[in-house]
Amino acid sequence: MNDPFLSIQSAVDVVLTSPHPENKVAACLFNQKKSLTRTNAWPVAIFDKIGTTRIGDSSGTIHAEVNCLLHFEDRTDGTEIAITDPCCPNCAKSIAESGIKTVYIDHKGFLKDFAIRRGNEFQDMSLSIMAHAGISIYEINRKEKTIGIIYQPEQGYIPPEDNPIEIIKQIIPATPDSFQTLIDNVRIKHPSWGCAFATNQAGEVFSLVASSHAAVGFSQERFEKEGQPSPQTMDGKKYSFYLSPLNRLLFGAAKHGLKLMERYIWTSVTPTSRELVNLVGAGYKTLAIGDIDQCDTTDPQDKPSDAISTLKSxxxxTFHTLKRT
Ligand SMILES: [Zn+2]
Structure with a gap:
């Protein structure tokens, strides 16, 4: 399927099946060969065991766009996505990181109360994040059968700042020993980083290394010099222009059609609550952490240690400590 009208329709067709009581969103991720339509939802593991309780400072749901990205059965690089609603800044970062090049948003999504309440988030952050990544953004009117331009990058635009995660094919198999060697040998300056082994469909093993970094196209140097642009506050939630290592590993793997290997995912410090929920949503049950007492969050309200104890109990x-030796 490769038709934005059919794709947006398939999202609209399922949006009311979203288990979320108020904010029902659906997305359809597609390329020439495959498509996947999902709503926002609680990952089964979370819903079955703790229901709708919050996890740390994050809702236990994963957003529709992320639900598609984490389960698409092909590389997400170069795909397109049709969404019933304007996307939040976190999803915009995930969309940019996973190599999506075109975003369609249902025009009715801009008229909902939900969107009007959150309008600034989309205008001030999501649009800017996607524009910096060189993503084309369109508004679809299903009834009129028209597609309006919200943003189109200049022809040949290449993001000025891009720091893709490092992906290296391994010649030795994934074992606890080879994983420890990977963690020990990475030369990285950033205190917050992560690594993982992943496999492709042929079963070949790759190492992935990612540090915390500004979203695609944003200048890390400028952020560090000027300090981060003030995070937008809506409904008590804060967003930043940075991506944390665990999200970069999850979406970087998706971008290249790789699957992170259970038991071979490591972060130097404790990830944010939102990342932990994404990790569960992607189907993982274990995470190794270098220093569980340090947290990778700029949000003073985030309580990753609460998220860890909720998920653990x-x-x-399961979480275990794995240090650099
Ligand atoms: Zn979102």
Whole structure:
């Protein structure tokens, strides 16, 4: 399927099946060969064991766009996505990181109360994040059968700042020993980084290394010099222009059609609550952390240690410490 009208329709067709009581969103991710339509939802492991309780400072749901990205059965690089609603800044970062090149948004999505309440988030952050990544953004009117331009990059635009995650094909198999060697040998300056082994469909093993970084196209140097642009605050939620290593590993793997290997995912410090929910949503049950007492969050309200204890005590995930030797 490769038709934006059919794709947006398939999202609209399922949007009311979203288990979320208020904010029902659906997305359809597609390329020439495959498509996947999902709503926002609680990952089964979370819903079955703890229901709709919050996890740390994050809702236990994963957003529709992320639900598609984490389960698409092909590389997400170069795909397109049709969404019933304007996307939030976190999804905009995930969309940019996973190599999506075109975003369609249902025009009715801009008229909903939900969108009007959150309008600034989309205008001030999501649009800017996607524009910097060189993503084309369109508004679809299903009834009129028209597509309006919200943003189109200049012809031949290449993001001025891009720091893709490092992906290296391995010649030795993934074992606890080879994983420890990977963690020990990475030369990285950033205190917050992560690595993982991943496989492709042929079963070949790759190492992935990512540090915390500004979203595609944003200048890391400028952020560090000027300080981060002030995070937008809506409904008590804060967003930043940075991506944390675990999200970069998840969406970087998706971009290249790789699957992170269970038991071979490591972060130097504790990820944010939102990342932990994404990790569960992607189907993982274990995470190794270098320093569990340090947290990778700029949000003073985020409580990743609460998220960890909730996930641990419900038997949803296990965490273990794995240090650089
Ligand atoms: Zn979102």
């Amino acid at each position: 419900a038997g949803i995930m």
